[in-house]
Amino acid sequence: MSPALVLIDLMPRIVALPLAPYSGAEVEERCRRLAEAFRERGLPVVVVRVERPNVAEQPPGSGYVEGLVRPGDIEIVKRTVGAFEGTGLDGRLRERGVDTVVLAGLVTTMGVAATAWAASDRGYEVEFAADAMSGFAADEHTLTVDRVFSRIGEVRTAASYL
Numbered sequence: 001m002s003p004a005l006v007l008i009d010l011m012p013r014i015v016a017l018p019l020a021p022y023s024g025a026e027v028e029e030r031c032r033r034l035a036e037a038f039r040e041r042g043l044p045v046v047v048v049r050v051e052r053p054n055v056a057e058q059p060p061g062s063g064y065v066e067g068l069v070r071p072g073d074i075e076i077v078k079r080t081v082g083a084f085e086g087t088g089l090d091g092r093l094r095e096r097g098v099d100t101v102v103l104a105g106l107v108t109t110m111g112v113a114a115t116a117w118a119a120s121d122r123g124y125e126v127e128f129a130a131d132a133m134s135g136f137a138a139d140e141h142t143l144t145v146d147r148v149f150s151r152i153g154e155v156r157t158a159a160s161y162l
């Protein structure tokens with residue numbers, strides 16, 4: 001197994017949203033710990049953020065949360081819900097021999113789910129750090145993790161990677 005950590009949409013304007021079951025701050029902290037653990041093992045860390053297409057200026061808070069990105073990380077800017085379409089992410093992962101993606105970030109039912117489906121469609125093994133992601137409502141998050149993600153791949157906790 002050759003994993004990469006893929007962190008979705010950890011941007012100030014998204015982290016600040018009212019999220020459940022975990023706050024944006026809780027998700028951000030768990031994602032930072034995951035990223036450090038992967039970096040310490042020499043494993044790839046991918047940081048993904050979204051830009052709205054066809055607008056002259058992105059909304060305030062559209063960059064990465066402060067201090068998230070480190071030298072050597074793979075930075076991806078997406079213009080769709082998922083992180084694969086039109087971003088070159090697949091090629092960058094394959095260049096590094098990655099066969100498994102570990103997903104975390106915001107939000108469970110949107111960017112994380114779209115990226116999970118795309119990764120699975122491309123033949124990657126998919127794992128989920130379920131407590132390092134959150135949704136717009138706790139029941140949506142729980143349903144997606146328990147009923148959808150568990151069918152796509154392995155659902156774990158952030159601590160299980162540390």
